[in-house]
Amino acid sequence: MAGTRSRPPEGRRRASHSMEAVLTEAVALLDEAGEPALTFRALASRLGGGVASIYWYVASKDELLDRATDHVLGGVLTAIESQTGSDDPIDDLRVMAVTLFDAIVVRPWLAAYFMRNTDLQGNSLRLYEQLGQQTLRLDLTPRQRFHAASAIISVVVGTAADLGQEPPPEVLDGTVGRDEYLGQWAERWRRLDPEEFPFMHEIVDEFEGHDDKDQFLAGLELTLAGLRLQAGA
Amino acid sequence: MAGTRSRPPEGRRRASHSMEAVLTEAVALLDEAGEPALTFRALASRLGGGVASIYWYVASKDELLDRATDHVLGGVLTAIESQTGSDDPIDDLRVMAVTLFDAIVVRPWLAAYFMRNTDLQGNSLRLYEQLGQQTLRLDLTPRQRFHAASAIISVVVGTAADLGQEPPPEVLDGTVGRDEYLGQWAERWRRLDPEEFPFMHEIVDEFEGHDDKDQFLAGLELTLAGLRLQAGA
DNA sequence: ACCTGAACACCGTTCAAGT
DNA sequence: ACCTGAACACCGTTCAAGT
Numbered sequence: 001m002a003g004t005r006s007r008p009p010e011g012r013r014r015a016s017h018s019m020e021a022v023l024t025e026a027v028a029l030l031d032e033a034g035e036p037a038l039t040f041r042a043l044a045s046r047l048g049g050g051v052a053s054i055y056w057y058v059a060s061k062d063e064l065l066d067r068a069t070d071h072v073l074g075g076v077l078t079a080i081e082s083q084t085g086s087d088d089p090i091d092d093l094r095v096m097a098v099t100l101f102d103a104i105v106v107r108p109w110l111a112a113y114f115m116r117n118t119d120l121q122g123n124s125l126r127l128y129e130q131l132g133q134q135t136l137r138l139d140l141t142p143r144q145r146f147h148a149a150s151a152i153i154s155v156v157v158g159t160a161a162d163l164g165q166e167p168p169p170e171v172l173d174g175t176v177g178r179d180e181y182l183g184q185w186a187e188r189w190r191r192l193d194p195e196e197f198p199f200m201h202e203i204v205d206e207f208e209g210h211d212d213k214d215q216f217l218a219g220l221e222l223t224l225a226g227l228r229l230q231a232g233a
Numbered sequence: 234m235a236g237t238r239s240r241p242p243e244g245r246r247r248a249s250h251s252m253e254a255v256l257t258e259a260v261a262l263l264d265e266a267g268e269p270a271l272t273f274r275a276l277a278s279r280l281g282g283g284v285a286s287i288y289w290y291v292a293s294k295d296e297l298l299d300r301a302t303d304h305v306l307g308g309v310l311t312a313i314e315s316q317t318g319s320d321d322p323i324d325d326l327r328v329m330a331v332t333l334f335d336a337i338v339v340r341p342w343l344a345a346y347f348m349r350n351t352d353l354q355g356n357s358l359r360l361y362e363q364l365g366q367q368t369l370r371l372d373l374t375p376r377q378r379f380h381a382a383s384a385i386i387s388v389v390v391g392t393a394a395d396l397g398q399e400p401p402p403e404v405l406d407g408t409v410g411r412d413e414y415l416g417q418w419a420e421r422w423r424r425l426d427p428e429e430f431p432f433m434h435e436i437v438d439e440f441e442g443h444d445d446k447d448q449f450l451a452g453l454e455l456t457l458a459g460l461r462l463q464a465g466a
Numbered sequence: 467a468c469c470t471g472a473a474c475a476c477c478g479t480t481c482a483a484g485t
Numbered sequence: 486a487c488c489t490g491a492a493c494a495c496c497g498t499t500c501a502a503g504t
Contacts, residue, residue, distance in 0.1 A: 132432030132433070132435070136431060147451035147452060147455075150395075154452055158387035158388060158390050158392070159391070161390065188352070198366060198369060199382070203365065203378060207379060218380035219384030222380075222384050222455070222459030223388075225458065225459035225463070226454065230455070
């Protein structure tokens with residue numbers, strides 16, 4: 001017994017992290033169950049260390065969320081950069097917007113933190129720059145370019161935020177399924193007074209079988225059409 | 234001393250609330266400092282009662298947020314209904330969108346909960362219906378109408394959410410001021426490499442003096458232009 | 467039918483201390 | 486330079502009990 005006592009039997013006693021590891025695990029928690037799942041305690045136990053050590057890398061939960069967001073945006077950015085350079089800047093804008101949208105669909109939590117702080121989010125800034133550079137190829141004023149790039153971001157984030165509104169747990173569990181979920185809403189709407197709700201009746205069939213991506217693409221197309229018109233392209 | 238002991242001296246001992254009072258105070262707290270300020274304990278003390286009594290009116294904090302949102306949307310809805318009926322449905326859509334936008338600017342927390350649950354949010358549903366009814370006056374397919382109404386909501390909520398991103402406390406306190414705040418960002422962006430960030434340099438002057446509302450109106454106009462094109466109107 | 471206090475199981479954040 | 490446990494001041498929610 002003597003000799004083993006003054007020293008831990010084996011293995012490291014102190015955990016050792018890294019910014020990279022912290023963000024990777026944070027993203028993993030966010031992916032699993034959104035922002036409520038990202039807890040300093042949960043994160044620490046994933047990293048095999050104490051809660052307080054995370055504060056060496058990050059000053060607050062907000063900063064953690066900002067950095068985690070920018071971490072995954074790095075991948076989106078390289079995807080976007082590699083897709084640029086067609087003849088038509090508007091086509092490039094569409095491809096970029098779709099790439100960003102797809103990333104947010106897979107990780108709905110992104111919508112809430114994207115572009116929240118361009119200081120901590122270098123990749124967000126670069127992404128906005130890439131988008132904006134396409135507007136430089138269009139015949140627009142600086143002001144119109146500023147508005148155009150911002151409008152496209154808004155369409156992406158606005159739609160994605162709408163769609164990303166956590167569906168009830170039954171759907172996530174797969175015990176109900178998206179079709180049945182939409183069907184339940186459709187049923188409710190069909191019971192509304194047709195005199196008072198002619199529009200809901202007009203669209204309820206469309207809603208029932210709708211694809212989120214189509215809805216996004218349609219909205220994006222309206223903005224791009226308006227932009228093309230404005231640029232006289 | 235005898236005689237006064239078995240009974241409280243005066244005034245009611247038990248507080249008495251109402252759904253109306255609960256929502257009004259909830260909205261007041263949200264207006265003062267956003268969602269973090271809306272606490273069951275804070276709300277209870279405003280109402281002069283116990284924490285648990287709120288649960289008689291509302292099953293959870295989420296439901297409280299949904300109902301508080303719909304509560305203020307009632308006012309927005311009547312404003313919107315009174316502004317409808319011009320010759321041009323697209324003009325009506327614009328007016329409606331602007332009214333909704335203005336409401337969200339004043340209460341940025343609305344963006345996060347609007348249309349989250351049309352079951353608890355009857356006014357949200359009616360507002361969507363009112364917007365949609367304008368698309369019935371345009372030469373579109375049901376599917377295009379569905380997409381158009383949703384796109385407009387997205388533009389409003391997307392822009393408002395972006396703008397509503399809680400500015401740092403310095404700005405809210407008024408110790409810094411919006412202009413200085415924008416100026417600080419502008420300064421940072423001017424220091425970026427012009428080769429790598431041509432777009433940020435192109436727009437930094439526009440950004441510095443920009444008005445959120447103009448930015449929204451510009452984005453809305455792009456969508457409406459696209460819609461007008463689609464409807465051949 | 468409506469309200470209450472007290473408890474439960476969590477949070478983010480801080481700090482004095484360790485290595 | 487980096488990690489730790491324990492404590493602090495909060496949360497939303499439940500519950501058995503009161504009126």
